Amino acid sequence: GVGKTVLAISCMKRLSEGKVIPVILNFSAQTSSVRTQEMIEGPLEKRKRTQLGAPVGKTVIIFVDDVNMPKLDTYGSQAAIELLRQFLDFQGFYDREKLFWKEILDVVLGCACAPPGGGRNPLTPRFVRHFALFSLPKPNEETLTQIFNGILLGFLGSFSGAIRALSEPMVTACVDVYMRVANVMLPTPDRSHYIFNLRDLSKCIQGILQATNLHYNMESQILRLFYHETTRVFHDRLINQDDKDLFKSLMKDVCKLHFKRVVVQDDEPAILFGDFMIFGKPKNERIYDEIKDHSKLESVLNDYIVDYNSMAVGKQMKLILFQDAMEHTVRLARLLRSDRGNGLLVGIAG
Known part of the structure; x- marks a missing residue:
């Protein structure tokens, strides 16, 4: 990593x-x-x-x-x-x-x-003995911040001044979350996939790079995107409620420290982003935006199921979209739209 x-x-x-x-x-x-x-x-x-x-x-x-x-x-x-x-x-x-x-x-x-x-x-x-050996040390927080801030600041160059000013705080917050999670949530025999490295940090920044300057013009929008991408990268790997509660508390502390505000309220439903809410819109015209209306999300996903079944040959797909199923579907859609997006689905047999 x-x-x-x-x-x-x-x-x-x-x-x-x-x-x-x-x-x-x-x-x-x-x-x-x-x-x-x-x-x-x-x-x-x-x-x-x-x-x-x-x-x-x-x-x-x-x-x-x-x-x-x-x-x-x-x-x-x-x-x-x-x-x-x-x-x-x-x-x-x-x-x-x-x-x-x-x-x-x-x-x-x-x-x-x-x-x-x-x-x-x-x-x-x-x-x-046949090789010249080179050691690549793990970069420290200052180095990581400098690298990713250069990337994000260049990307946000065409955004509003208020959003550009959030470049360094967002990068610092991403690095802070990564360091805290990597130090606290260590792998154990029953949590062997709790392995966090620089790829996870880069995925957070990559997620923020999905914003568009025509649509993201408020600080709250880009900060909620930051919160969502960080949650997807780290939170979705956690397997029990204690770890999830710890992560939410960690995110709350990080947001207060670096942004001087609460980005997501405690009583809010799960924060979700996607680019598929307008049915039939061409892929190159889609906007990656927050999905605020979960009832509309269910309706849109059902439309996709109907569309799939109308073209399917043989057995049709009959799904009941409860809340967890919809959230998982949105998470998978995010992976599929990402460059080099890969997913490992960890489930309990039953």
Whole structure:
């Protein structure tokens, strides 16, 4: 969560404009040496019977992300990493079918990993010795505020002066919420998904960037958008009422501290935003706005169900939209409209 992958990929993209062919591999606990060898050999060309290499005049750079993720075998080694070590030691590996040695030419290896723990394993020194090591420390609050304030202030340049003035307070509030949640809500065996990192903070800012200067012209609008996006990123991950109450109290304190006001009242219904309330409106004309009328929300969602059933072939979808179902639907719609929006639905069997 400190930007290792983003930095590596951005560098490789710049290098790819020259004589470099970038190849990105992602390791997991189940990555095998067989699969690793197949992925390495994939972009290479056969030069001789016993030689593989990058296309003539080119260099292949293989970037392995999460290189220390493969699980340990019975003897405490990681087969995929041992294959990479063999390649670095001897510039090649064996053909798995005919058992002859294959030399690998014009291939450079780069890797990224996080410290051991949480499914990651220590790397053998025999492998690490081949690399120049760079440590990317976790940025502090001041650095985070500077980075995200630059992004948000640039985005709000066309908004009203009152909203532009809220750029730094909103970023500071986002960082404050992230730091408090990460320090208080720690993962446990029954809450193993309570893992918060910089991606969550960036998602908060990304959510605020969905505002449009033609529609958002009041401070209260942008602050409620901030509250909603922060709630979606952090609150939706919480699994019990105690944690949810703690988060609401935390948000209330943060808003009073950074905005000198209460953004959302205690007795308000769930704050929801969406861009689908005008049925049939083209996607590029939709406005991401607060959904204040929950009865209208139910009517609109029922219209979508009717529209779907009118086009569905075979079994129709018959849903009863109670309050929780509507809120979850709005949350999922937000994920689907977001860039790189991904969702993990955690449910209890029953």
